[in-house]
Amino acid sequence: MSTPTNDAATNATRTNDTSDRPDGWWKSAVVYQIYPRSFSDSNGDGIGDIPGIVSRLDYLAALGVDVVWLSPVYTSPQDDNGYDISDYQNIDPTFGSLADIDALIAGLHQRGMKLVMDLVVNHTSDEHPWFVESRDPASPKRDWYWWRPARDGVEPGTPGAEPTNWGAAFSGSAWQYDEVSGEYFLHLFSPKQPDLNWENPEVREAVYAMMRWWVDRGVDGFRMDVINLISKPTELTDGEAPPGRPYASAFVVANGHRLDEFLAEMNERVGLDAQNLLTVGEMPGSSIATARAVTDPANHELNMVFTFEHVSLDQTPDGSKWDLAELPLPVLKANLAEWQDGLAEAGWNSLYWNNHDQPRAVSRFGDDSPEFRVASAKTLGTVLHLHRGTPYVYQGEEIGMTNSYFTDIAQYSDLESVNYHAEALSLGMEAEAVLQSLSVKSRDNARTPMQWDDRSHAGFSEGVPWLPANPNYVVVNAHTAVADPSSVFHHYRALIELRHGNPTVVDGRFSLLAPDHDRLWAFTRTSADETLLVLANFSAQLLDLPTDGLPDTTGAMLLLGTHGDAGPGDTLAPWESRVLRLA
Template sequence: MDQQWWKSAVVYQIYPRSFADADGDGVGDLRGIINHLDHVHALGADVVWLSPVYRSPMDDNGYDISDYNDVDPSFGTLADLDELIAGLHARGMKLVMDLVVNHTSDEHAWFTASRDKASDKRDWYIWRPARPGHEPGTPGAEPTNWSSFFGGPAWEFDEASGEYYLHLFSRKQPDLNWENPDVREAVYSMMRWWVERGVDGFRMDVINLISKTYPLTDGAVEPGQQLSFELAKVTDGPRLIEFLEEMNAAVGLREKALFTVGEMVEVDVERARAYTSEKHPRLNMVFTFEHMGLDMQPGFDKFVLKPLHLPDLKKNLASWQEGLAEEGWNSLYWDNHDQPRAVSRFGDDSPRHRVASAKTLATVLHLHRGTPYVYQGEELGMTNAGFTSIDQYRDIEALNYYQGALAAGASEQAVLAGMAFKTRDNGRTPMCWSDAPGAGFTTGTPWIEINANAAEINAASQVDDPSSVFAHYQRLIELRHTNEVVREGRFDLLLPEHERLWVFTRTWGDERLLVIANMSSFVVGVPMGDLPDLEHARLILTNLPGDADDVQTLEPWESRVYAL
């Protein structure tokens, strides 16, 4: 097997809860995924990344795992998962499982045992006594002043043992103590079990949090705040590389050519290069978050918005292209289960421009160098949900934020406006398969509301339409599969300061591609003098019909790819 097969692959992410419901209970399941594998195969994807289907109390929609070696009954059975793996392999596709091992559920047997101070698993989690001079369980007695990612203190008092445990996310998601070698071996054993079952790799959830910087001490508090969001002490700790290399050796990740991508909070280009270098057995690629913070006010939470400046977005992605050009590898994404819909965020989701902008966003992303990720519904141009009431939300992050922001004096109107644009629930509304009741997702009551525009934006209306968003994704994926310049070519950004055009070239030997994209809802003139000579260029992909020889102006959200 090609040890770097993932360089030419395209990954399709499935959020099982929202993909397809086969039994009518309103929650997506493995049987629903099996029933729709031909859709993913027809798209051209090589890999399915499956968000967690393990046993879970569902405090954080499955990212709080109570049993790593079983499937939650809401999704089906292990036999269903085996059938899914077989169905993918029969189609020449692979399965990547979500690996959530920074934390477990507080209902995991490991944590249940850990609550007993006399247990041999006490040290499997991060326990600390109350702050000296404070009564355990009272405000301010927490071991440090840290906040969790979901708001509130990062420490929870456990009356049974009289100490606090660390939870960087929900209080029902206690952090594992990776300093304990028994914890690490238990994780590696679980990973080997899944590989033996046929899994082809892992997407590693917040994997750069597994190594903390000890001792755990208070952090600086921002003016007007009570808690410290102390990223420096919980990300990229001193043993992270050691742990990743140990995992590789213990599981055989590189030896077996398994797919590995690490979700890494606050990762930068330099560290990503170290983690993804082919010289060392660590990871194939990482997810960067930098471009996802460009529409957020500096120093504020993600729901406090600012207009996106296109040159900032272009330069950020270009910096990753250049930084990982000689060593390392990029992951390419707009959408996932933690992000709002790209066409609503970076494009124009109005009826007039939605289709064109969804196609152009796809063109720009897929013509970068790296492994592209398509999130369910992205290939249809699905939009944000447009929620207007807190009752419509299901995400614990959003619900906690709403309560905290209102308690701090923010106006409900402003809070809901920010949430409507950026909440994770935007990416978690059900996949729209048809214009039937329930959007073809369910015959029952969906666990979260279906998009109001499902009758217009659905798979059935697009899969046989050569002008659809779906068809454009098919062409982009085929282009990657058949053109080495798309996979391996050097990336060069042109017109970096232009506020509406995104222009770049890809070069591999004698082959050269030029990508020109109008990232606005206005007609834009193209400064031909700043572009390569197009006299002998051949147009190989466009998202709008028109005169292939006329590139003096681009229509709103028009994009073109030329072979020079």
């Protein structure tokens, strides 16, 4: 980790003002995630950057969001688009400079918004100075990473010599042989992303010091990448591999025995609670019980976590994300309701449909046909934002951006997608089936350029974008959406206003109704003062509301609807949703 010299405010003493971060402020907030590479390009090199983000802050202010979560912009070789960090305290020239990040923080704060940085501390880049030094077996930093010899009796560097049978999330073994030092290092993701050894207190203190540095710079919180992988087992042993597959899941190490200890220590050492910073942990493979413990305020760990259960329901139970399966609505409703109930008394939910790692929500859970794209995108927003928790909006979600449906592997950039394609073909899978899975689930679906207007490359860049813009940008773009009062954009703006102005949306008790209905999503949010009823038709057909199992809507007031001023009524149009205040 370097001490930057291009710091525009090196000689100034910074303080992070907490006066606009009262206790629990994040419960009524809405977070907007920016994937910098794909948001807005200011210099024509085809890659989004921080000045491009700064130029779009008025758009975010008009939407009404409270927080911007910025995916990584740190110095990086970009093996995994910035999630492989070689310097935590500097900005990659691809995205700008420290002066640019200061301008972003100032611009957000001036508009009443806050900045959450992505924290990637399960692993670094293999080009980080810490790892470069650790390759020397005699280095004091050797045990900053997980180095292990080959299995007994097996020649190092040969198949089967890996210390365990753990697989990497991006395919292949989770162990990489390093000829320089004669041992293997652990990488749960790419071989260029070696895992840090959190058992070493020096590693933890270096991470905490870096976090304090960013807080002093003015950031308002952290989204913590795969944070539940930081606590590894004391003894590294083989896991159970799925039938017919050589490797156990990379997430065999999830939610380790010291996770709560490490998170509580981080909270105290960085002052996360003391400064009312927003903290959200990405925690794949976590149960409700784990999430409740981590987010229980009494435990002083995190504010909320990202669950992965609901975005794993459309894959076969024993398969990977690429093994597609139908998702009946009752199954999806039940899962989200289970998390609502599970964290009702202690802890807090995060609410999301999509992000930089998930395909576009309207293509996955809605209907992206020209006829129903707008209505289904609105209804997805209605349902999500009326659950109890902090909603996250991923760039372009607010205008109903769709999957790109690439048809050739050459169109893909995502490391995970490209590796899966190669591995699947090597196992004899049909190329057509592999491409079908990629078109539905590839992370590149979320990473095509933000669609600003109908100019060349969707107004994202004056150069050639690093990833092609979705061809439907001529119709689906922010300029058109902002100008149309009936657009997805204005529906999201209204949802955000409703959350800001109605305490029941924030804190009201959640109760799922008609759980077995295969087209109706209905639930109530109840406080001491009122009951809100949410009704949503998750289909392209008219829906007659059931005569039993729903509250009486006589005299109910329509607070927000997808289809204008349509009253309570007993029929929902295709993909219509309503938020009613019951009499």
